[in-house]
Amino acid sequence: MRRVRLGMVGGGQGAFIGAVHRIASRIDDRFELVAGALSSDAARAEASAKELGIARSYSDFREMAKAEAAREDGIEAVSIVTPNHMHAKPAIAFLEAGINVICDKPLAATQEQAQAIADAVKASKAKFVLTHNYTGYPLIRQAKAMVANGDLGELRLVQAEYAQDWLTEATETTGNKQAEWRTDPARAGAGAIGDIGTHAFNLALFVSGLRPEALAAELHSFAAGRQVDDNAHIWLRFNGGARGTLWASQVAVGCENGLRLRIYGTKGGIEWGQENPNVMTFTPFGEPKRIITRGGAGLGGGAGDWTRIPPGHPEGYLEGFANVYTDAADLILGQGDGTLLPGLEDGLDGMWFIDACQRSSADDGAWVAR
Amino acid sequence: MRRVRLGMVGGGQGAFIGAVHRIASRIDDRFELVAGALSSDAARAEASAKELGIARSYSDFREMAKAEAAREDGIEAVSIVTPNHMHAKPAIAFLEAGINVICDKPLAATQEQAQAIADAVKASKAKFVLTHNYTGYPLIRQAKAMVANGDLGELRLVQAEYAQDWLTEATETTGNKQAEWRTDPARAGAGAIGDIGTHAFNLALFVSGLRPEALAAELHSFAAGRQVDDNAHIWLRFNGGARGTLWASQVAVGCENGLRLRIYGTKGGIEWGQENPNVMTFTPFGEPKRIITRGGAGLGGGAGDWTRIPPGHPEGYLEGFANVYTDAADLILGQGDGTLLPGLEDGLDGMWFIDACQRSSADDGAWVAR
Amino acid sequence: MRRVRLGMVGGGQGAFIGAVHRIASRIDDRFELVAGALSSDAARAEASAKELGIARSYSDFREMAKAEAAREDGIEAVSIVTPNHMHAKPAIAFLEAGINVICDKPLAATQEQAQAIADAVKASKAKFVLTHNYTGYPLIRQAKAMVANGDLGELRLVQAEYAQDWLTEATETTGNKQAEWRTDPARAGAGAIGDIGTHAFNLALFVSGLRPEALAAELHSFAAGRQVDDNAHIWLRFNGGARGTLWASQVAVGCENGLRLRIYGTKGGIEWGQENPNVMTFTPFGEPKRIITRGGAGLGGGAGDWTRIPPGHPEGYLEGFANVYTDAADLILGQGDGTLLPGLEDGLDGMWFIDACQRSSADDGAWVAR
Amino acid sequence: MRRVRLGMVGGGQGAFIGAVHRIASRIDDRFELVAGALSSDAARAEASAKELGIARSYSDFREMAKAEAAREDGIEAVSIVTPNHMHAKPAIAFLEAGINVICDKPLAATQEQAQAIADAVKASKAKFVLTHNYTGYPLIRQAKAMVANGDLGELRLVQAEYAQDWLTEATETTGNKQAEWRTDPARAGAGAIGDIGTHAFNLALFVSGLRPEALAAELHSFAAGRQVDDNAHIWLRFNGGARGTLWASQVAVGCENGLRLRIYGTKGGIEWGQENPNVMTFTPFGEPKRIITRGGAGLGGGAGDWTRIPPGHPEGYLEGFANVYTDAADLILGQGDGTLLPGLEDGLDGMWFIDACQRSSADDGAWVAR
Known part of the structure; x- marks a missing residue:
């Protein structure tokens, strides 16, 4: 089974939830993290990407969306792990580029931002997953x-x-x-x-x-x-x-x-x-x-x-989070209907x-x- | 240390909370249950009293309050364990007779009944304890x-x-x-x-x-x-x-x-x-x-x-209830200030x-x- | 239902398990504690009995066994709550006097003492209960x-x-x-x-x-x-x-x-x-x-x-202990077969x-x- | 930080613990699984490797040890996840080839096999880790x-x-x-x-x-x-x-x-x-x-x-197992002393x-x- 090519926006050095998303995406080996705009600070983005072994680093998510959409081996999905007020802009940029979006919750910091995302989702053929991870x-x-x-x-x-x-x-x-x-x-x-x-x-x-x-x-x-x-x-x-x-x-x-x-x-x-x-x-x-x-x-x-x-061998927060990512991989690869996926x-x-x-x-x- | 002479109103055959009050009063051996109007049905009251070995049985709480107040060895306190709407009348009768009252909760079934009890408590030199037993x-x-x-x-x-x-x-x-x-x-x-x-x-x-x-x-x-x-x-x-x-x-x-x-x-x-x-x-x-x-x-x-x-030897509901009764005995005998007693x-x-x-x-x- | 007349050996001031036995005997109101040799020290025995409101105080358990056996209203059972090495002598004295024995555990401090008790139990028509209370x-x-x-x-x-x-x-x-x-x-x-x-x-x-x-x-x-x-x-x-x-x-x-x-x-x-x-x-x-x-x-x-x-209203150690006492009362009064009683x-x-x-x-x- | 190149012996289709080792090696992104002899059955080994996206598949662990040791980009460590009686032979083969071994427990099925492993460890400059994962x-x-x-x-x-x-x-x-x-x-x-x-x-x-x-x-x-x-x-x-x-x-x-x-x-x-x-x-x-x-x-x-x-976000069995793998990566890369690693x-x-x-x-x- 081939891995989904994944990008990430946010999650650079010092961040918390970005690392969680990366582990969750790795646990079942369904994703390959190949591109990132890990920080709006170019140097920090570059350093973070290097530290994580991410092949392609961008300092601007718009540029990333455009470049990745243009590549034959471009990312198929992007994880957005920025603070709430920074969900809408990258989400919309990637949706418009036809790239599937896996976005951290809550949807946005304002109702306006949320509505803008909703409009973009409706206008795009790309999928939109919201990581209400506890459902996993x-x-x-x-x-x-x-x-x-x-x-x-x-x-x-x-x-x-x-x-x-x-x-x-x-x-x-x-x-x-x-x-x-x-x-x-x-x-x-x-x-x-x-x-x-x-x-x-x-x-x-x-x-x-x-x-x-x-x-x-x-x-x-x-x-x-x-x-x-x-x-x-x-x-x-x-x-x-x-x-x-x-x-x-x-x-x-x-x-x-x-x-x-x-x-x-x-x-x-x-x-x-x-x-x-x-x-x-x-x-x-x-x-x-x-x-x-x-x-x-x-x-x-x-x-x-x-x-x-097996039972008695405890799974935890990361495995629950991974279930959301794995379902997302299935959805993206057309192997599941995503019924259980929050969106x-x-x-x-x-x-x-x-x-x-x-x-x-x-x-x-x-x-x-x- | 002498036992407090106790009476009971309600708690006849088939009742629930009356039996709990009796056990609670016995656990620390601070009370002696000597009189009761266990039921408004005279025969049932008598049979219940006999079964429980209670010396003096009454079928009417007013009669009981009067008779007990008149005896030299009359009860010093009465437990009222009737349904809520039947708290006020006996409580008032015993308070008026100068007999301390230990009443089940809630205070009454109506605000009017509650107010009548409050008036009686204020007018009486007898004490009034409400068995919010969980405080024990x-x-x-x-x-x-x-x-x-x-x-x-x-x-x-x-x-x-x-x-x-x-x-x-x-x-x-x-x-x-x-x-x-x-x-x-x-x-x-x-x-x-x-x-x-x-x-x-x-x-x-x-x-x-x-x-x-x-x-x-x-x-x-x-x-x-x-x-x-x-x-x-x-x-x-x-x-x-x-x-x-x-x-x-x-x-x-x-x-x-x-x-x-x-x-x-x-x-x-x-x-x-x-x-x-x-x-x-x-x-x-x-x-x-x-x-x-x-x-x-x-x-x-x-x-x-x-x-x-000692710790690790669990005490339970009945011992908590007994603590309220024991504090009440102290209060009645003038050995404690009743600070912790609900009233x-x-x-x-x-x-x-x-x-x-x-x-x-x-x-x-x-x-x-x- | 009449109460069983109970005596106690041991359990005077400062003791621990004696007080537990007394509470256990009271909880279901099946016993009346009327006599005791609470201490081998006569003054302490007397003071303890007075504090507990026990009618008849003895300083010597042999004298107690003899005197109680001779009374029409003598005790029907005795609780032995002394240290282990002091179980055998009083147990045997009361068994020989035909008085039922409720003895704390373990049976004795030595095998010889245990055998002597066993012999006395077999020779007596009185019952012998050992308070392995956790069975209750x-x-x-x-x-x-x-x-x-x-x-x-x-x-x-x-x-x-x-x-x-x-x-x-x-x-x-x-x-x-x-x-x-x-x-x-x-x-x-x-x-x-x-x-x-x-x-x-x-x-x-x-x-x-x-x-x-x-x-x-x-x-x-x-x-x-x-x-x-x-x-x-x-x-x-x-x-x-x-x-x-x-x-x-x-x-x-x-x-x-x-x-x-x-x-x-x-x-x-x-x-x-x-x-x-x-x-x-x-x-x-x-x-x-x-x-x-x-x-x-x-x-x-x-x-x-x-x-x-009811369920959810926790019972504890004392109620479990009381179950053993209550079964013992039944046994003594001929109302149960004592199947569950340790002996x-x-x-x-x-x-x-x-x-x-x-x-x-x-x-x-x-x-x-x- | 570069990933350690990892191989695996055992763990083909239908196995249990092999999958656990793979997840554990991925969680912290410290390993890259690039070679395997996942089964002694050549077709099954090949199919398993393909399914897992493992680049180099071998049907014989001896061949694998030899070939990998000869490659510039050969594996640096091998996970041995076969049944107990099949630990010794591959462990020895890789140790002799100078490749670090991460072996499932217990060490072996017999004392003789265990001794043979011990001899090989002592004779090799490669490290030997035993996955007593609960230590993680x-x-x-x-x-x-x-x-x-x-x-x-x-x-x-x-x-x-x-x-x-x-x-x-x-x-x-x-x-x-x-x-x-x-x-x-x-x-x-x-x-x-x-x-x-x-x-x-x-x-x-x-x-x-x-x-x-x-x-x-x-x-x-x-x-x-x-x-x-x-x-x-x-x-x-x-x-x-x-x-x-x-x-x-x-x-x-x-x-x-x-x-x-x-x-x-x-x-x-x-x-x-x-x-x-x-x-x-x-x-x-x-x-x-x-x-x-x-x-x-x-x-x-x-x-x-x-x-x-953070606390309250439960980690489980896989994360504990991953800690052993991560420590092993440190050990292999010369970044830690392996003090906590079972061996x-x-x-x-x-x-x-x-x-x-x-x-x-x-x-x-x-x-x-x-």
């Missing part, structure tokens, strides 16, 4: 299959949370580079709701298969001088009558990366937490709780399809989520319809 | 002490939840006696918010030491034909700027008695769950999480004071909570001030 | 029922452990009274193997229903100057070909009271730990693991019979266990047959 | 550092276990390929003790820094007709007086890949389990237990060095372990000295 966890896909199969009956409650503590103090003022851009309204567009809330929201929709009808939100900025939300309490109303809550926090001391999903229906309930993602519980009403393990016994299809090693619609849902949270919070928690 | 767990008292001591810094978030699943189906229509009265608006006054929400709310206030300033709520009735709420999503605003959420549910499949409290401040966070109550985690910001155990190492006072057996004010807070939830939910989740 | 945990009884029912198939492995850390340092030399007698060969007869190893051994036999055929052991004394074993590694051979291991330790830093049992057969496996005793896992081979909870869903008889409160045979098994461990260890771990 | 887990390395630092004081106990259930039934007779060779004495050399026991033994030595002085073992073969051990109970004596136990099982129903290590010293204890490898507990004696997380707060050096993503000595320890277990078990559990 095998047990999340298992949960989705179980819900779809009716194992939980009619859904009533979707409880999502994503709690961290790394912004407990105002580290954006004391030299933490990640904190700097992620708490800057101009570059991030939002705080916790964008950075992690969109993940939780996406996961809730992905697994439940429900659509949001309205939300209410109260956003907080606890750390002194913080310019974006660092905590959010959100209520959700779904189609069909299900209800939910979502809590996103970056000031919950003791929480590292506590993304957690609990869904309850008339017939059963499931609970899953990202920090030990190889385990999920499922309770059929009136029966003992079962511990479902990745690749373990009794899975009726589902998790077994997206795992590399533009998920991105637009996330942008609505951010906007609705901000509007609701500004209106004392009033409901905002989808 | 040693680690809950430890947590309260740690918050008061500043171990968590300035509080930011109080996340409480109480999830059960026993009302997933409409068992009130199929012969479940507990379900019948607990889902009857006339007898219970409210559903999940009264039965379990008040516990979670009380615990949040007890541990945090905060006062509520406002709440917003959305109540749901998922089971077909249910006349009260069986699920509630609540937001809380506390004095000093702390915020919180509270989720109460009786339809969360797979949850048995999931009362859980998480509190986060500027310096630390704690997490505790009732189902394994001998363990709590405490994370000082920037340090590894610690597992604090009941009676275990490193408690700077606190939990060690309310436990009977009238807690009951009124709970009644406000129920009322505010209902008003907010009826107003589409608008904030209701305390 | 509902889920332990559930596990026993599941094994007996064949849910695990043919048993292969029984892995038991009991790890503590309270004797990590030589606290017997620095004033810890419990440590003093429990590490004194004369008073305790053995160290970890007697104090906790016998519990684990008893539990393994109780749940598995197997009989030991041989054991091999290596005993260690890690703390400086310790005169008894504080750690033991043991192998077990059972009838029918099952094999097992047992680890008992009082120097495993971080372990509070880690009694744990794991049993595996051809068809299933179960795992239970005492520190969170309301939960057990059961895995039918080739299916997902189930979490069995005390009183919870899907128990086919078993745990539901020995519990007072003389369990005590003799434990004494064989202690002796065999010591002999095997002295012989470099050679196998010792039952 | 960040928290295992953290634990090793903590022990070395004296955080646990003087070690007393090392309790290791490795429990699985996949050989509960005799699946080697019903078409399970992995079961076939792993339970074949000729190809595997031993059963559970070789396949998983050596891992647990290696980990115990790696973390504790202790040397074994003697062991005693009882091996069992529970499944009908099984020709090797599927369960083993082992005692260990270490230098300096520490003692330990090791339990390896492939018939413990409900255990997936339960490798677990617990170490206790005079000052502290640690506990770690492979199935959730991002978490370890550490208890300083007399203080609350701490939860140490991979990359989390309060690590004084250690785990932070071998991790790619020949670890392999010989493992072979002694297997042999000693078999001899002890044949002698009714007698001690066998190192």
Whole structure:
């Protein structure tokens, strides 16, 4: 099976998520990273590319899109791993060049940027994948299959949370580079709701298969001088009558990366937490709780399809991320339908989520319809 | 040390919480149950008393209050373990007779009943204890002490939840006696918010030491034909700027008695769950999480004071309940100040909570001030 | 239902296990503690009895046995809660007086004492109960029922452990009274193997229903100057070909009271730990693991019979202990057959266990047959 | 940084561990797989190589060693991922050709094969790495550092276990390929003790820094007709007086890949389990237990060095395996001293372990000295 030729925008020295994308693309050996505009600083881009052994380095993503589209052996897909406000321009440039785009989330820093991406996706024959990587966890896909199969009956409650503590103090003022851009309204567009809330929201929709009808939100900025939300309490109303809550926090001391999903229906309930993602519980009403393990016994299809090693050999965040990349490779090579891949619609849902949270919070928690 | 002479109203054959109160009163051998009006049905009252070996049986609580007050060896305290709508009348009768009252929660089924109790408490020299029994767990008292001591810094978030699943189906229509009265608006006054929400709310206030300033709520009735709420999503605003959420549910499949409290401040966070109550985690910001155990190492006072057996020998629900009874015995005998005992004010807070939830939910989740 | 009249030998001021027995006897209100020889020191015995409100105080257990046997309202049972070397004499005195005996474990400090008790039990019409209290945990009884029912198939492995850390340092030399007698060969007869190893051994036999055929052991004394074993590694051979291991330790830093049992057969496996005793896992081979909870869903008889409160309301060590007392009350009153009650045979098994461990260890771990 | 040119022997279509090695070598992008003798069947070797995009395919490892050694761009290292009895011949061939060897464990199927490898390693200037991959887990390395630092004081106990259930039934007779060779004495050399026991033994030595002085073992073969051990109970004596136990099982129903290590010293204890490898507990004696997380707060050096993503983003088995590969790349490129890399000595320890277990078990559990 041949490897997909991949490029990257962003992800130069000192970046975080770019390295994650590169590992994810390598794990199943489905991509070959051959070109990059790793930094807008030409020297840094060049040094980064050299360090990573990337053949072709560009300092400008527009030039890269144009040059790569013109090559016979040009890239077939590009990963965009820049801060949020820098997603739209490169995404549009590559889409216009007919090159498939794998873009980090959230979709953009503003609704305008998001709309521009949407327009470009619609106008292009290239594919657009948004790396809501948590959808790649095998047990999340298992949960989705179980819900779809009716194992939980009619859904009533979707409880999502994503709690961290790394912004407990105002580290954006004391030299933490990640904190700097992620708490800057101009570059991030939002705080916790964008950075992690969109993940939780996406996961809730992905697994439940429900659509949001309205939300209410109260956003907080606890750390002194913080310019974006660092905590959010959100209520959700779904189609069909299900209800939910979502809590996103970056000031919950003791929480590292506590993304957690609990869904309850008339017939059963499931609970899953990202920090030990190889385990999920499922309770059929009136029966003992079962511990479902990745690749373990009794899975009726589902998790077994997206795992590399036997049960009890834990897979983690990078393997879940890799599942999204591998599905993207299949999609790009015409070998899969990409049913499970997050894309533009998920991105637009996330942008609505951010906007609705901000509007609701500004209106004392009033409901905002989808 | 002599035993307090105790009476009981309610708790006859077939009842649930009465038996719990009796065990709780016995564990530390501080009470002697000598009189009861265990049922309003005279024959059932008599039979129940005989079965339990209670010396003096009454079929009418008013008669009991009068007779016991007149005896030299009459009861010094009475436990009221009737359904919610039957708290006020006996409570008032015993308070008026100068007999101390230990009353099950919530305070009453209506605000009017609650006010009448409040008036009677103020007019009486007798004490009034409300069995918010979860305050008796040693680690809950430890947590309260740690918050008061500043171990968590300035509080930011109080996340409480109480999830059960026993009302997933409409068992009130199929012969479940507990379900019948607990889902009857006339007898219970409210559903999940009264039965379990008040516990979670009380615990949040007890541990945090905060006062509520406002709440917003959305109540749901998922089971077909249910006349009260069986699920509630609540937001809380506390004095000093702390915020919180509270989720109460009786339809969360797979949850048995999931009362859980998480509190986060500027310096630390704690997490505790009732189902394994001998363990709590405490994370000082920037340090590894610690597992604090009941009676275990490193408690700077606190939990060690309310436990009977060494760490690793689990105490449970009944011992926590017993701590409330034992504190009540101390209070009645003039041996303690009852600082940790829940009482009238807690009951009124709970009644406000129920009322505010209902008003907010009826107003589409608008904030209701305390 | 009338209460059994109970006496107590030992358990005066400063003792530990006596207070546990008293609470256990009270929880279900099946006993009335009316007489005691709480200490061999007359003044201390008197003061202790007065503090506890015990009507009749004796300073000599022989006198007590005689006097109580002569009274019409004399005690029907006596709890013996003295150190191990002081079990035999009072047990024999009361058995000879025809009074039922509830004795703490292990049976005795020496084989000779144990044999003397055995002779007395056989010669007496009174009952003899040994408080291997962990057999009273509902889920332990559930596990026993599941094994007996064949849910695990043919048993292969029984892995038991009991790890503590309270004797990590030589606290017997620095004033810890419990440590003093429990590490004194004369008073305790053995160290970890007697104090906790016998519990684990008893539990393994109780749940598995197997009989030991041989054991091999290596005993260690890690703390400086310790005169008894504080750690033991043991192998077990059972009838029918099952094999097992047992680890008992009082120097495993971080372990509070880690009694744990794991049993595996051809068809299933179960795992239970005492520190969170309301939960057990059961895995039918080739299916997902189930979490069995005390009183919870899907128990086919078993745990539901020995519990007072609904699932999710944790019961603990004291309630498990109380189940043994309550069964003893039934036995004494002729209302039950005592099938689940540990007694003389369990005590003799434990004494064989202690002796065999010591002999095997002295012989470099050679196998010792039952 | 340039990639190390890697070859592979074994790991063709249908194999398991070969794919794991390939992923592990890719994760950090330190290797380039350019040659292989993936199967002794020429057509299968060719097809496998093609499928994997490996440039140079050989059907004979001797030919491969010779040809690659002769090329300027020949491989610098070879991964040997054949069944145990096929480790020695290719390892020796490549060592003799001066090519570094990365060999799967255990070292060999027989002591003779092991000795031959040892001789070849000593005679060669090439490096030899044995993939005891569990040593690559960040928290295992953290634990090793903590022990070395004296955080646990003087070690007393090392309790290791490795429990699985996949050989509960005799699946080697019903078409399970992995079961076939792993339970074949000729190809595997031993059963559970070789396949998983050596891992647990290696980990115990790696973390504790202790040397074994003697062991005693009882091996069992529970499944009908099984020709090797599927369960083993082992005692260990270490230098300096520490003692330990090791339990390896492939018939413990409900255990997936339960490798677990617990170490206790005079000052502290640690506990770690492979199935959730991002978490370890550490208890300083007399203080609350701490939860140490991979990359989390309060690590004084250690785990932070071998991790790619922030705490709370779980890494798993493949990342641990990748750490061994990455260290091997450093070693091969002369960029590291390989201090943490398992090699020949670890392999010989493992072979002694297997042999000693078999001899002890044949002698009714007698001690066998190192």
